[in-house]
Amino acid sequence: MGKKQDMPPKHQSPDQPELAAEKGRPGVVDSRASSAVDAERGLAPEGQLPIDPELQAARDEAQATFARYQRLAADFDNYKRRTRQELGDRTQYANEELLRKLLPILDNLRRALDHAPEGVDPNWFEGIKMVTRQFEDTLRAQGLSTISAVGEKFDPSQHEAIAREETDEHEEGTIVEEMQPGYRLHERVLRPTLVKVAHPRALKS
Incomplete structure (x- = not known):
């Protein structure tokens, strides 16, 4: 029988030490785990000054106060904008x-x-x-202006139909006569126009 050949030891890169061996070796501590523990305890990383808990609390409070200030400032800007709009409307339609x-x-x-x-x-x-x-x-x-009517399509937001005329000369819903003029104050209807509206003739049986 031939001699059993010994396998050559597996080559290890000098840049990649055996982490498992180091973790199991007494006195060796994982630096990442140590940093996490220090952070939980309020300790600074190695090479930095310790974190003062009172200073950190003051910083957190300052950030929260600034966030509240930003929200209040935005709310106040919205309030001023609404107030200007309401004041403008009251002046315009006084x-x-x-x-x-x-x-x-x-x-x-x-x-x-x-x-x-x-x-x-x-x-x-x-x-x-x-x-x-x-x-x-x-x-x-x-700011008063008249509302156009004759020849326009009937618009219930600014016209009021008080009569209708059966006709084939105009499309249904077309205003054929103005009975009383209507007016608009700036962009608001002050009084609708009273109109007569075209209606198709009834078919004879």
Whole structure:
């Protein structure tokens, strides 16, 4: 029988020591485990000054206080923005109720011009026209504008239908007549326009 050949010892790299042997060797401590234990105990890593628990607590409290300050600052900015918006709306629409009460007067002035009797004094008629124009200019300067109607599609947000006309000349829902003008104050409807709306003719049986 041949002699049993001894296996050559496995070559080990000098850069990779036997970790298992070192872990089992008395007096050898894993540096990573030691750092974790030190951190739990509030100790500084080797080569650094110890961490003062009171200083760390003060730092944590300062960070929490700064975070609260940031949240409060953001809330205050939102509050100021809402306040400015509300103040702007109150200023912009401060005369809303007064203007609404003046609209019937404007309606009557226009009716007087539209139904002036024949033979009326021309000077009187021109005077009423001038007063009406001045009144309209004053209301317009306050942000009042008319709402377009005839030829437009009916919009319930700014039109009010009080009659309908059966016709094949207009698409269904088209406004064919303005019964009373409507007005808008800036972006808000002050009074809807009263209108007559087209409706398709009923089919004869």
